[in-house]
Amino acid sequence: MREYFNCAMDIGEQMLICGAEVHRVEDSMERMCSALGALRTDVFIITSSMVVTVHTADGVLTQTRRITGIGTDIEQLHRLNALSRKICAVKMTAQEITADFNEIKNSKKYPFWIEVVSYIVIAGSFTLFFGGGMIEALVSMIIGGVLRFLVHFSDKAELNKIFSKFICSLVVSFAAFAATKIGLISDIDNIIIGNIMLLIPGVGLTNALRDLLTGDSIAGLLRIIEAVLTALAIAAGYFLFICLIGGSTI
């Protein structure tokens, strides 16, 4: 049971890291543990930690996992979910589960250049979406591409996430301002909005409100605080920019 329990913990932890809602992970943990032979399962999850206790025929097991970074990797989440279903449906040995799990953990991601293109497309799209013109969209696309590199370097440097958003927002504002100075565009609003869509914690906020409204209040509150802090960091970057260019010139 000990090995099985460890496998289930690994899967649950990885699901959280890939951006699953708390409710989904708690549900999966309970199902997996009871399929693996637990008589009773108590799961407590907040976004930064999970505690699971199972009662088995030969005793009680407890594990705690600390979750530090949360991202969004739907492909991995999909496969983890499929694995947890499989565990409930057929009898698997601990070795088989571990092998599957390791394979999923190394599942492929889109290559870097596609991610850069996706940033470019998103930034350009939303500039047009919120009413920008063609030239504004082009400027926005360039900034969006640069933003992906900026995110890459801040990830490499293991920069604090909130601080990284602050820097990104500052760079976006300055780049948009520079484009107005050289006379490419007249209005920075739509360019900043297009790029802000890339920084905004939209998923975080949606998940936060979902957690909160489905009854996982603590997890929801933590996520809301995280989302609000991120939004404030973006606002702070913009604010610093306005101060640096001398107040109300825009």
Next chain:
Amino acid sequence: MISREMIQIFTGFLGSFGFAIMFNIRGKKLAAAAFGGFISWTLFLLLGFVTESEPIRYFIVSVLISAYSEIMARILKTPTTTFIITSLIALIPGGSLYYTMSNAFRSDLSSFINNGIHTIQLAVALALGVVAVTAFTKLLYRFLGIKRH
């Protein structure tokens, strides 16, 4: 003639597609997620004929898109989140959030409050729609006696 609405629908679709790639969604799921972005904004614009109120339109679109996500999730055997987060991207009030913050720094208090309240209304309408459908689906499954995982 290309209208503003057509541009919005197309760029909304592209935006969802971009985010779907950013979130590492692949294959059929990618197509379904991007298509969700297309229908979400189309529905939002169509609802404009029925009601002026943006929060109400947000709520209805959110309910419909969540239903779409639940259905696609069952067909493609994947978590519902996949489709919800990508399809609703265009409805995330990024624009009004930006204007809220811009107003704050320009010390334009009344616009700040108006935009701020508007942003919160939209975000809550969006989340409520999602939660309502999640709750309803759970109820439906219990009623039909289907075990869902």
